[in-house]
Amino acid sequence: MSTATTSKNPPESAPADPTGSGVSFLRVLKSEWIKVTTVPSTVILLAVTVLVMVGLAAGAAWGTVQLANEAADRATQSAPSAGATAEAAPTAVPGAAVPTAVPTEGAGVPTDGAAGDSADDSPGGPPAASSLVREVPSSGVLFGQLLIASLAVVLVASEWGTGMIRSTFSAVPKRTPALLAKNLIIAVVSFIVGAGAAFISFLVARPILGSADLSLSLGDDGVLASILNTGTFLALLAVFSMGIGTLLRNTAGGVVTAIGVIFVLPLVATILQNLGDWISDAARFLPSNAGAQLVMAGTTAEGDLTQLQGGLVLGAWAAVLLITSIVVTKKRDV
Amino acid sequence: MIEAVGLSKRYGDKTAVDDVSFTVQPGKVTGFLGPNGAGKSTTMRMIVGLDRPTSGRVLVNGKPYARHKAPLREVGALLDAKAVHTKRSAYNHLRAMAATHGISANRVNEVIDLTGLTSVAKKRVGGFSLGMGQRLGIASALLGDPSTVILDEPVNGLDPEGVLWVRHMARELAAEGRTVFLSSHLMSEMAQTADHLIVIGRGRIIADAPIAEIIAGQKKVRVLVRTDSPRDLLEALAGPGVTGVEKETGLLEITGAQPRRIAEAALDRQILVYELTPLQVSLEDAYMELTRDDVEYRSQDRPQELAAAGTASGKGK
Numbered sequence A: 001m002s003t004a005t006t007s008k009n010p011p012e013s014a015p016a017d018p019t020g021s022g023v024s025f026l027r028v029l030k031s032e033w034i035k036v037t038t039v040p041s042t043v044i045l046l047a048v049t050v051l052v053m054v055g056l057a058a059g060a061a062w063g064t065v066q067l068a069n070e071a072a073d074r075a076t077q078s079a080p081s082a083g084a085t086a087e088a089a090p091t092a093v094p095g096a097a098v099p100t101a102v103p104t105e106g107a108g109v110p111t112d113g114a115a116g117d118s119a120d121d122s123p124g125g126p127p128a129a130s131s132l133v134r135e136v137p138s139s140g141v142l143f144g145q146l147l148i149a150s151l152a153v154v155l156v157a158s159e160w161g162t163g164m165i166r167s168t169f170s171a172v173p174k175r176t177p178a179l180l181a182k183n184l185i186i187a188v189v190s191f192i193v194g195a196g197a198a199f200i201s202f203l204v205a206r207p208i209l210g211s212a213d214l215s216l217s218l219g220d221d222g223v224l225a226s227i228l229n230t231g232t233f234l235a236l237l238a239v240f241s242m243g244i245g246t247l248l249r250n251t252a253g254g255v256v257t258a259i260g261v262i263f264v265l266p267l268v269a270t271i272l273q274n275l276g277d278w279i280s281d282a283a284r285f286l287p288s289n290a291g292a293q294l295v296m297a298g299t300t301a302e303g304d305l306t307q308l309q310g311g312l313v314l315g316a317w318a319a320v321l322l323i324t325s326i327v328v329t330k331k332r333d334v
Numbered sequence B: 001m002i003e004a005v006g007l008s009k010r011y012g013d014k015t016a017v018d019d020v021s022f023t024v025q026p027g028k029v030t031g032f033l034g035p036n037g038a039g040k041s042t043t044m045r046m047i048v049g050l051d052r053p054t055s056g057r058v059l060v061n062g063k064p065y066a067r068h069k070a071p072l073r074e075v076g077a078l079l080d081a082k083a084v085h086t087k088r089s090a091y092n093h094l095r096a097m098a099a100t101h102g103i104s105a106n107r108v109n110e111v112i113d114l115t116g117l118t119s120v121a122k123k124r125v126g127g128f129s130l131g132m133g134q135r136l137g138i139a140s141a142l143l144g145d146p147s148t149v150i151l152d153e154p155v156n157g158l159d160p161e162g163v164l165w166v167r168h169m170a171r172e173l174a175a176e177g178r179t180v181f182l183s184s185h186l187m188s189e190m191a192q193t194a195d196h197l198i199v200i201g202r203g204r205i206i207a208d209a210p211i212a213e214i215i216a217g218q219k220k221v222r223v224l225v226r227t228d229s230p231r232d233l234l235e236a237l238a239g240p241g242v243t244g245v246e247k248e249t250g251l252l253e254i255t256g257a258q259p260r261r262i263a264e265a266a267l268d269r270q271i272l273v274y275e276l277t278p279l280q281v282s283l284e285d286a287y288m289e290l291t292r293d294d295v296e297y298r299s300q301d302r303p304q305e306l307a308a309a310g311t312a313s314g315k316g317k
Helices: A025-037 A040-077 A084-097 A112-120 A141-162 A164-171 A176-210 A223-248 A251-271 A277-283 A287-294 A307-331 B040-047 B090-099 B105-114 B130-142 B160-175 B187-193 B211-218 B230-237 B259-268 B283-292 B294-299 B303-308
Strands: B002-011 B014-024 B029-033 B055-060 B075-078 B148-152 B179-184 B196-201 B204-210 B222-227 B243-248 B251-255 B273-279
Touching: A025 A040, A025 A176, A025 B090, A040 A141, A040 A176, A141 A164, A141 A176, A141 A223, A141 A251, A141 A287, A164 A176, A164 B090, A176 A223, A176 A307, A223 A251, A223 A287, A223 A307, A251 A277, A251 A287, A287 A307, B002 B040, B014 B040, B014 B055, B014 B196, B014 B204, B029 B040, B029 B160, B029 B187, B040 B055, B040 B075, B040 B148, B040 B179, B075 B130, B090 B105, B090 B130, B105 B130, B130 B148, B130 B160, B148 B160, B160 B179, B160 B187, B179 B187, B196 B211, B204 B211, B222 B230, B222 B259, B230 B243, B230 B251, B230 B259, B259 B273
Parallel strands: B029 B179, B029 B196, B075 B148, B148 B179
Antiparallel strands: B002 B014, B002 B055, B196 B204, B222 B251, B222 B273, B243 B251
16 A cells, blocks of 8 residues: 555646555544544434433333332232232333333333343342343333434435435445445444443432332343443444445435334234234344343343344344445445 | 546446547546536546446556545546535535545645635535535545546536636646546537547547647538529539538538638639628537437537538538
8 A cells, every 4th residue: 555556647746645545444434433423413313312312211210110119018008918019010010110112022122021020029128130120221222223223324325315425435436445434433333322321321220229229230130231232232223224224325215214124013023923923933033123132131031032142133134234235335336 | 547448338228328438648638528418427427436337448547446546546536516415514524535545634725725615614515505516526526636637517506717717727737747537518618628529429429639620620611602503503612621501492501611712613603692601600509510410420520520411512621
């Protein structure tokens, strides 16, 4: 790269450029980073994502507190018989703990583990460190995935919408480095936003949960993994969505498609699940369902993918979309 | 230096560029002239690798564009004023482009000054007028200080001062030894800027010649002559470079002969002439005629040979 990058007959009056030389992946990465940070709406959207995720987690923490208080009240009012708390808690869980969640497995919120787990907790005392509590920090991921998926589509598709892609691919005519750089940046940014928001959520949720004597610490089983994997989930989902945006080259179409695959398909699978076992079997492999397993902090329910399996399945989705989008983009005219 | 060999581009049934071969030399301004939809932009997009040729190839400075390690330092292209994210500022757009090649912030400021964008550089490109957008496109093209500059309709939307500036800049870049390839659908624009002209119509090259030659060809006189014996008159005038078309009964349009010569020839042969009107032929007219009829393209390679059809009596130059 150090030689032969200037023209064969350098014009005499041409000002010498001391930095010289040509395209490298690091430079493309820097260029893409400048692009991400210089469109105000991107930065605003990322900030909003963190805010909403933390807000949602705070709500979930508060809901959990309500639930615990109700259970405690019932326990003191009725005769302190050994199963009362355990029976009361599971029935109230889905609605109260995750107030804004669509009560389905497919919505990407870890609701399913909660029911099973809190029942296992020792009767009488507060259900401390149940998976419900441990998953509070990551509960913002429901909304986070919506925003991050949209952002990933917009980041790439808007380049086609505005014509910017012609400048991008004129500067990087091999195209692959530009797309890889875009994906790497959205993945890292999404990871930081996801894990960061989950960690802030953890800090915000702790005092709220503490008011009902519910303890939550990073050392609790699965809590740290759940916080980090909130980032992993969003990063993989972002790459998946960016692939859709790159293939469709259209902001509106890309967002609708990404949201459709992430949110609507799991709902459709839930609605149709009585038509055959294979539907719910297959639905486990949908990107958002598989990804939801990543943020689980409890034991995996019978038949569900494990945390690792969920991550691998979502990773495979992301990889397929990334590779397809690069191969197709290299071939197509701009 | 740009070399296209057998370059074709088809979109489905439609052939946008049809087996085009040409060379654009360094050190001069080469105009790329053709009506809208003639294939100018498609050809230029193929040069910088945005569109893939259906067949043929095009090299820039000896290599396909994408093979260069520092493409922006080889070729700077203004392809489309709207190749910029509307929400980003001009300065940040150029900074992002520059970053891919490690081009310094100094150079970014330099091209901003050079293109007169200093006062609006920090504003969002979405609010730019067509003319400012063109200037930003030109700034992007010059960013890598390239040895080859491609400008697609650069004066589009520019005010008169801007038009002069582009002309001056194109001439200056060529004078520095660079290859300058400039498209336009306006013949008049080309006449004032280009040294060499490549004319394209419906995807084919119609003419590829120094502009002086083309203008010289166009300076042939055309004369309208009304006479009762047009055939006799044409016979009398027969000679190299003289052509004639009978536009209606008794009305001849003669190209390549001065009015005085026509009058003398008529006098010699005792032919009655009752109208003799010299016609001003503009480049614009010739160009319009040149690009109007597809059939013309195949048999002609010089615009000045247009009038050959009909009762010609001395085809050729």
